[in-house]
Amino acid sequence: MNEPDLVQLLTHTGERVDHPDYSPRVAHLDPEALRGLYRDMVLVRRFDTEATALQRQGELGLFPPALGQEAAQVGSGRALAAQDYVFPSYREHGVAHTRGVDLVDVLRQFRGVDHGGWDPREHNFHLYTLVIGSHTLHATGYAMGLQRDGLVGSGDPTRDAAVVAYFGDGATSQGDTNEAFVFAAVNNAPVVLFCQNNQWAISEPTERQSRVPLVERGKGFGVPSVRVDGNDVLACYAVTAEALERARSGGGPTFIEAYTYRMGAHTTSDDPTRYRSAAEEEHWRRRDPIDRLRTHLTAIGELSQQVEDEIAADAEALGVRVRAEVHAMATPSTRVMFEHVYAGPNAVVDAERAWFEQYEESFTDVPAGTEVPR
Amino acid sequence: MSESSAPTTQRITLAKAINLGLRAALEGDPKVMLMGEDIGMLGGVFRVTDGLQKDFGPDRVVDTPLAESGIVGTAIGLALRGYRPVCEIQFDGFIFPAFDQITTQLAKMRYRSRGRLSLPVVIRVPFGGGIGAVEHHSESPEVLFAHTAGLRVVSPATPSDAFTMIQEAIASPDPVLFFEPKGRYWDKAEVDLTATSGAGLDAARVARVGTDVTVVAHGPTVATALRAAAAAATQGTSIEVVDLRTISPLDTATIAASVRKTGRCVVVHEAPVLYGTGAEVAARITEECFFSLEAPVLRVGGFHSPYPVARLEHEYLPSLDRVLDAVDRAMAM
Ligand SMILES: Cc1ncc(C[n+]2csc(CCOP(=O)(O)OP(=O)(O)O)c2C)c(N)n1
Numbered sequence: 001m002n003e004p005d006l007v008q009l010l011t012h013t014g015e016r017v018d019h020p021d022y023s024p025r026v027a028h029l030d031p032e033a034l035r036g037l038y039r040d041m042v043l044v045r046r047f048d049t050e051a052t053a054l055q056r057q058g059e060l061g062l063f064p065p066a067l068g069q070e071a072a073q074v075g076s077g078r079a080l081a082a083q084d085y086v087f088p089s090y091r092e093h094g095v096a097h098t099r100g101v102d103l104v105d106v107l108r109q110f111r112g113v114d115h116g117g118w119d120p121r122e123h124n125f126h127l128y129t130l131v132i133g134s135h136t137l138h139a140t141g142y143a144m145g146l147q148r149d150g151l152v153g154s155g156d157p158t159r160d161a162a163v164v165a166y167f168g169d170g171a172t173s174q175g176d177t178n179e180a181f182v183f184a185a186v187n188n189a190p191v192v193l194f195c196q197n198n199q200w201a202i203s204e205p206t207e208r209q210s211r212v213p214l215v216e217r218g219k220g221f222g223v224p225s226v227r228v229d230g231n232d233v234l235a236c237y238a239v240t241a242e243a244l245e246r247a248r249s250g251g252g253p254t255f256i257e258a259y260t261y262r263m264g265a266h267t268t269s270d271d272p273t274r275y276r277s278a279a280e281e282e283h284w285r286r287r288d289p290i291d292r293l294r295t296h297l298t299a300i301g302e303l304s305q306q307v308e309d310e311i312a313a314d315a316e317a318l319g320v321r322v323r324a325e326v327h328a329m330a331t332p333s334t335r336v337m338f339e340h341v342y343a344g345p346n347a348v349v350d351a352e353r354a355w356f357e358q359y360e361e362s363f364t365d366v367p368a369g370t371e372v373p374r
Numbered sequence: 375m376s377e378s379s380a381p382t383t384q385r386i387t388l389a390k391a392i393n394l395g396l397r398a399a400l401e402g403d404p405k406v407m408l409m410g411e412d413i414g415m416l417g418g419v420f421r422v423t424d425g426l427q428k429d430f431g432p433d434r435v436v437d438t439p440l441a442e443s444g445i446v447g448t449a450i451g452l453a454l455r456g457y458r459p460v461c462e463i464q465f466d467g468f469i470f471p472a473f474d475q476i477t478t479q480l481a482k483m484r485y486r487s488r489g490r491l492s493l494p495v496v497i498r499v500p501f502g503g504g505i506g507a508v509e510h511h512s513e514s515p516e517v518l519f520a521h522t523a524g525l526r527v528v529s530p531a532t533p534s535d536a537f538t539m540i541q542e543a544i545a546s547p548d549p550v551l552f553f554e555p556k557g558r559y560w561d562k563a564e565v566d567l568t569a570t571s572g573a574g575l576d577a578a579r580v581a582r583v584g585t586d587v588t589v590v591a592h593g594p595t596v597a598t599a600l601r602a603a604a605a606a607a608t609q610g611t612s613i614e615v616v617d618l619r620t621i622s623p624l625d626t627a628t629i630a631a632s633v634r635k636t637g638r639c640v641v642v643h644e645a646p647v648l649y650g651t652g653a654e655v656a657a658r659i660t661e662e663c664f665f666s667l668e669a670p671v672l673r674v675g676g677f678h679s680p681y682p683v684a685r686l687e688h689e690y691l692p693s694l695d696r697v698l699d700a701v702d703r704a705m706a707m
Contacts, residue, residue, distance in 0.1 A: 061506045061684050112684025115509055130510050131468060132440055173439035175471060201440050203416035209439045275415040331685040341679045348648055348678045356677070356689075359699065 006227050006259055009234040012287045014295030016234075025238035031302040037078060037233050038297060039311045041070040041290045044094040046315035047103045048264070050322045051110070055268040059326055060110045064091045068231075068263030071289030072196050074098060075236025076164065076258070079244060083124070083151075083161040087139035090128040091196075092166050099125040103318070104325045113329050132167075133174030136193065139165030140183045143191035143247070152190045153250030162247035164192045164240070170201025172217065173209045181221035181255070190247035192240065193223070193255045196230060198262035203275040218255035230260025231289040261287070334360065382568045389422050389559040391533035392498075394567060395540035396423065396460065400430050402570075403458060406544055409436040409445055410462030410498075419464055420500055420559055442472035446497065450479055453493045458544055466501040467510025473518075480549045481524035496543045500556035501529075502594040502644050503691055506684045513681055514645035516593075517654075519551045520622040527622040528575050529553040531596035533563040535579075535619060538572030546575060553621075555594035578625035580632065584614035587638040587701050590629055590655055592618035595642045595692055602697040611705060621651055629655060630662040637668035638704040642692045647675040669707035672700045 007022055029037075048065045055063040066073060073094025080086065080098070088095055096106055101118050108117035109128060116127040129135035143163040146152055151161045171177050172195060184191050197214055199206055210217065218225030224246070228239045236258055243254035261284040265272050272281075297303035338353035386394070399406045408423060414437040417424030427435035438445050442463060449459035463469045469476075476497065483491045503512030520527045526548050530536040536554070543550040573579060581596060582603050591599040596617045603613035614632050618625065633639045639659055641652035652673035659671050674692040682690045 062508055109508060109683075112506060112508070114683060115680075130508060131470075133471075170440035173441040173444065175441060175443050201411070202419070203412045203414070204437050204440070208437050269419070271416075274417070332683070334686060334689045337677060337679050337682045337686055337690060346678075352647075352677045352679075359696070362699075 006229040007235045007239055008229040008232050009238060010232045010292055010296055012231065012292055014292050014299060016296065019235075019238075022235065022238035022242065025241045026234045029234070029237070031297070031300070034293065034297060035303065035307060037074055037237070038290070038293050038303070039314065040074040040078070040094070040097060041233065041293070042311050042315050043318055044070050044074065044097050044103075045290060046319050047093060047097075047322060050319040051107060052264070052268060054107075054323065054326055055110070060107060060268075061112045062267050062269060063107075063110050064267045065264040066091050066093045068261050068284065068289070069196055069198055070094050071233035071292075072230040072236050072258040072260045075233040076194055076240040076256075079237045079240035080164065081157075081161070081244070083159070084244060085124045085126070085142055085161065085163045087126045087135040087142070087163065087165045088128055089132075089135070089166050089168060089171070090130050091168075092128070095166060096125060099123040101125055104322055107322070107326055108329065111326060111329050113332055133171045133176040133180075136165045136167055136171070136177045136180035137183065139163045139193075140180045140187070140189050140191050143184070143189035143253075144187050146190055147187070152248060157248075160248035162190045162192060162244045164194050164244075166194050166196065168201060169195060169197040169199065169206045169214060170204065170209055171195070172214055181218070181223055184253035185222045188250070188252035190250070191253045192243040192247055193218075193253060194240070195255070195257050196260055197257050198230075198260050200262055200266065200272075200276070202266045202270060213257070215255070215257040223253050223255045225255040225257070227257045227259060230258030231287050231292065233289060233293055260289075263288075383564045383566045385562050385564050386533055387560050387562050388530070388533045388536045388555070389420055391537040391565050392422050392540050392554060393424060393426070394565075395537045396426060397429075398570065399460070399541050399544045400426065400434060403544075405456060406458045406460065407434045407436065407452070408460045408462065409438050409449060411438060411440055411445075411464050413437060413462050418462060420556065422498075422500075422554070422559075423462065442468055442470075443475050446472040446475040446480060446495070449495045450475065450483070450493060453495050454491065458494050458496075460496040460498060460544055463497060463499045465511045466499055466513040466515055469497075469499055469515060476519065476525070476549075476551075477522045481522045484548070485524055492547050493549050494544075494547050495549045496540075496546075496552055497550070498540075498552045498554060500559070501553045502555050502557050503681060503687050504557040504594065506687070508684070509681065512687065514643065514676070516551070516553050516621050517645060517650055520651070524549065525622065526550045526575060526620070527553065528620045529555065529593035530619065531555065531558070531581075531591075531593055531617050533561065533565045535572060537565050537567070538569050539575065539619070542571050542575050550575065553593055557594045558597060561597065573619065576620055576623055576625060578619055578628035579617045580614060580628070581617040582613065582615040584612040584636065586612045586636055587640060587704050588614045588616055588629070588632040588636045589697065589701070590616045590618060590639065590641045592621060592643060592651065594644060598692060598694060598697060599642055601694050602701065605694060605698060606701055611701060613701065618651070624654060624658065626658045626662060630659060633659050634663050634666040637666055639667075639671045640674060640697065640700045640704055641671065642674045642697055643676075644691055645676055646678050647673045648678045650675055669704045672704055674700045
């Protein structure tokens with residue numbers, strides 16, 4: 001696969017480079033803001049490590065690590081305005097963090113105690129979607145709603161809003177995702193279709209999904225498209241900021257291909273040694289998104305050992321809190337199986353609940369509805 | 375000659391039995407091909423296709439793009455061209471993007487063409503719960519397909535059946551939905567590896583003989599029913615277990631013969647009870663052997679709510695206790 005140009009503002013050896021279109025988009029980020037991005041990425045990685053360990057210890061059923069994708073997620077997430085709305089896939093822990101979702105809550109789904117774990121409307125961050133591609137259409141529809149509500153192109157930057165859908169390279173093969181491009185384009189919907197091309201869909205390389213660089217696909221749908229170095233947090237911030245501004249001002253959808261790499265396993269039940277080489281993993285380890293920003297900040301004298309230690313301590317505290325709070329997550333009462341299936345009473349559900357309660361009461365040892373930690 | 379004394383049976387898991395059945399089919403017919411997500415190098419997320427791409431090449435064991443409608447839709451085209459595609463859908467909850475292709479196209483082509491066109495496509499679906507998975511990974515959508523004319527819907531419960539039924543499904547001129555009980559993938563039993571066919575795709579099987587109550591099950595719940603039968607036996611109740619094997623067509627004759635003997639029937643499945651397999655079995659039994667029934671046909675299954683979070687799935691799934699509870703209720707009537 002030939003490699004079309006990647007938007008880059010920070011090389012993998014940590015040097016700032018200029019880009020005529022995108023440098024202005026990050027000009028306002030002072031060293032304090034850059035340290036903030038660095039801190040975000042370090043926290044998200046610490047979360048990842050802790051969640052992976054918790055899964056190994058049987059505390060979580062499954063975990064999909066975001067290891068290696070921190071720049072794509074934090075960079076794009078920090079470019080969002082509060083009123084923007086996000087439709088994540090299932091690996092967007094970094095974006096969740098930027099939306100103020102407590103990362104502990106992300107684990108409620110993977111612990112198997114909740115199908116969601118947070119209030120989507122509180123954070124403008126939808127629940128994770130596990131069926132590949134489905135949510136790209138939801139994002140597009142939500143954007144069409146913003147349009148109808150007059151929240152696009154009003155010129156008021158505190159009101160105008162946009163939507164971002166996150167998905168993987170594999171997801172670009174799904175019919176739903178292709179239909180999302182069609183709907184986004186013909187409706188000029190204020191949606192940013194943000195693909196993290198982490199090069200693998202479980203065991204299949206991107207070449208099994210597409211014979212052209214993914215970014216080129218957008219053009220066929222009439223959607224402006226840009227390819228960004230997904231391990232460069234500044235470039236990800238810049239291209240997302242530009243796409244969001246276009247969307248909010250009525251300019252329609254944008255497709256972003258963030259070219260990155262999944263450094264870990266697909267999920268904790270995957271074994272990447274079956275399908276990819278250690279050399280490939282090593283190549284990407286040298287392009288680590290966090291190292292890159294650390295090198296840069298250190299080189300410009302903006303990351304003292306003291307600040308690094310403070311960030312490391314915050315990360316450690318997060319890890320400890322995640323562990324403790326996951327341990328404390330109790331198995332919900334069986335009652336929840338019958339709640340919220342419908343808005344109101346439902347004859348079938350009510351009859352089944354009544355039967356089940358009676359059945360549970362027939363066991364004397366465990367009272368019905370007892371919260372039993374397992 | 376010592377040939378006849380060479381062992382032909384081997385103790386293998388249900389997953390391995392399907393793997394060896396697929397291998398036999400690939401060896402036996404050059405038109406057989408496998409297609410699905412991650413089935414090549416990885417051998418599928420459950421390793422059911424392990425080693426097959428290495429031995430048969432990427433044209434016969436195809437890693438497809440991540441698109442279920444694409445998998446089934448292109449399998450239809452390949453079948454029209456004389457191939458026998460065996461599609462893998464990675465998990466039950468991900469069959470729905472292909473639902474349109476399966477129900478509007480695959481199921482109806484023979485009928486529409488007045489028999490001129492045939493679609494010998496197999497769709498393998500790991501289904502059912504009990505493995506502590508996240509949502510969409512534990513569902514039992516078999517009746518959604520059984521409700522569609524033109525499809526055969528089967529589910530093996532044992533390694534032996536898995537080994538022969540996958541070969542029979544591939545040999546079938548009709549499209550077959552092949553529901554694999556993923557929670558039983560690691561169950562082991564002796565399998566005759568020389569068998570190319572067994573009881574066929576249309577017949578239920580009496581998995582345990584009994585006299586008091588017939589328990590009808592399929593796929594993952596057959597093992598639960600057998601455990602219930604063993605437990606009930608210690609209390610003096612004799613359960614006969616009928617393993618459906620096929621959901622469409624339904625082998626009413628075998629079930630009815632059992633119920634005429636026992637007079638009582640409990641149907642067990644993981645899918646929700648409402649409009650499920652149990653509803654169909656109960657209706658048929660009532661029609662066929664009303665005067666042999668000592669009690670109404672009872673059902674044990676999932677509730678009319680989405681599959682629950684992993685920490686509650688054992689309350690949702692038909693457990694040993696719930697099966698025995700239904701058996702007791704049937705006996706008390
Ligand atoms: C419709 C559907 N089919 C199959 C799956 C199983 N599955 C889960 S993740 C995955 C690979 C996804 O790859 P990609 O879209 O590149 O995203 P990534 O996980 O790499 O971020 C597959 C096949 C699914 N979740 N949904």
